[in-house]
Amino acid sequence: MHTTLISAADLAGQITDPRVVIIDCRHDLMNPSAGRDAYAAGHIPGALFGDMDHQLSGAKRGADGVFRGRHPLPERAALAETLRSWGINNDSQVVAYDAHGGMFAARLWWLLRWLGHPAVAVLDGGLPAWQAAGQPVSTDTPAPARGSFAEQASLVPQVDAAAVLANIDGGDKTVIDARAADRFRGENETMDPVGGHIPGAKNRFFKDNLQADGRFKDAQQLKADFSALVSDPAKAIMQCGSGVTACHNLLALEVAGLKGAALYPGSWSEWVGDSSRPVATGS
Numbered sequence: 345m346h347t348t349l350i351s352a353a354d355l356a357g358q359i360t361d362p363r364v365v366i367i368d369c370r371h372d373l374m375n376p377s378a379g380r381d382a383y384a385a386g387h388i389p390g391a392l393f394g395d396m397d398h399q400l401s402g403a404k405r406g407a408d409g410v411f412r413g414r415h416p417l418p419e420r421a422a423l424a425e426t427l428r429s430w431g432i433n434n435d436s437q438v439v440a441y442d443a444h445g446g447m448f449a450a451r452l453w454w455l456l457r458w459l460g461h462p463a464v465a466v467l468d469g470g471l472p473a474w475q476a477a478g479q480p481v482s483t484d485t486p487a488p489a490r491g492s493f494a495e496q497a498s499l500v501p502q503v504d505a506a507a508v509l510a511n512i513d514g515g516d517k518t519v520i521d522a523r524a525a526d527r528f529r530g531e532n533e534t535m536d537p538v539g540g541h542i543p544g545a546k547n548r549f550f551k552d553n554l555q556a557d558g559r560f561k562d563a564q565q566l567k568a569d570f571s572a573l574v575s576d577p578a579k580a581i582m583q584c585g586s587g588v589t590a591c592h593n594l595l596a597l598e599v600a601g602l603k604g605a606a607l608y609p610g611s612w613s614e615w616v617g618d619s620s621r622p623v624a625t626g627s
Contacts, residue, residue: 413614431488460496578604
């Protein structure tokens with residue numbers, strides 16, 4: 345069972361196993377159709393497409409009308425139904441990939457763990473690593489038989505905006521922001537019309553988890569990197585712009601053997617939806 349990362353070589357060796365379900369998670373935050381277009385142009389044989397905006401996220405506003413962020417969590421029952429439509433069973437090995445160093449695939453990795461499914465891994469290096477290994481791509485769209493997936497108790501913690509707010513004054517949890525440094529400082533109005541970060545947060549750009557070839561750094565290096573930011577992962581909260589790339593830091597922590605950090609799903613986009621919440625800028 346693969347629970348964090350899987351190499352292109354290992355996936356190639358298991359790709360014909362009927363228990364392996366592969367999901368293409370490519371996406372572009374500035375062009376919502378880009379992922380599906382890229383999938384149609386060529387994907388790992390047997391892979392299905394996971395839509396970030398409509399399957400891996402929920403409604404932007406809750407039943408009360410309150411804004412929940414750009415990519416709030418889907419309803420658990422709706423996500424479980426999506427998994428069944430992909431042919432996923434409780435004994436399936438799920439593999440998520442993208443072409444962005446795991447930026448979007450890590451979201452599906454976390455979501456499956458949220459529904460209690462441990463056998464999910466991100467393809468290390470994504471589609472570029474697959475193709476660099478000489479493996480083929482396909483334009484065929486599979487039609488899987490319906491799966492029987494049933495959600496179990498969550499394997500991952502999460503926190504809401506109220507908990508993050510309460511932590512600012514005297515809390516013992518460390519908030520780590522996965523956005524790029526310019527967004528963290530409040531200098532990128534294109535991505536963040538209201539710029540800055542949660543007071544007291546630290547910055548760990550998700551791409552710092554990767555080597556130059558787009559694969560993850562080894563466990564020892566990741567452990568050293570994160571240990572410089574947080575002494576106890578069980579007292580850490582990961583956030584980003586909308587709860588997507590924060591999952592990359594959570595995956596990196598898991599690779600490093602540093603378990604127990606929580607996700608703030610609404611992240612910055614939800615945080616600034618309420619102007620009464622404090623904002624910090626600069627480094």
